[in-house]
Amino acid sequence: MMNALLNSxxxxxxxxxxxxxxxxxxxxQRPIPP
Incomplete structure (x- = not known):
């Protein structure tokens, strides 16, 4: 039961x-203009 809780x-x-x-x-990736 604990294992299922951790998985969820x-x-x-x-x-x-x-x-x-x-x-x-x-x-x-996209440079933001000042």
Whole structure:
């Protein structure tokens, strides 16, 4: 039971972090004009 809980929490964290990392990488690739 504990293992399933950890797996679901890890899946939720990955689902929340992936778009954040993608946006960070896109912002880094695109230079922001001053």
């Amino acid at each position: 929490m890890r899946g939720m964290l990955l689902g929340a972090m992936l778009p954040i990392w993608r946006s960070i990488l896109l912002i880094q």
